[in-house]
Amino acid sequence: MIRGKCPICGKPFEITDLGALPSFPFCTDRCKLVDLGRWIDGAYAIPDKSPAGGSTEPENPDVTEDEEE
Numbered sequence: 001m002i003r004g005k006c007p008i009c010g011k012p013f014e015i016t017d018l019g020a021l022p023s024f025p026f027c028t029d030r031c032k033l034v035d036l037g038r039w040i041d042g043a044y045a046i047p048d049k050s051p052a053g054g055s056t057e058p059e060n061p062d063v064t065e066d067e068e069e
């Protein structure tokens with residue numbers, strides 16, 4: 001039995017083996033993606049583009065990036 005706590009939402013989980021929790025050490029794929037998103041955001045500062053893809057956002061060739069942080 002493996003007990004852990006999700007580093008994202010803090011939710012405790014209890015599994016029999018790692019194979020039972022593909023998103024380990026996160027409780028769900030959602031938390032896993034949240035962590036991944038944070039990491040990517042900090043590492044590469046990718047523009048407004050979802051890594052999941054498949055979205056139907058229009059691509060404007062003359063779009064300007066005016067994000068200020």
Ligand SMILES: [Zn+2]
Pocket residue numbers: 006007008009010011026027028031
């Ligand atoms: Zn979680």
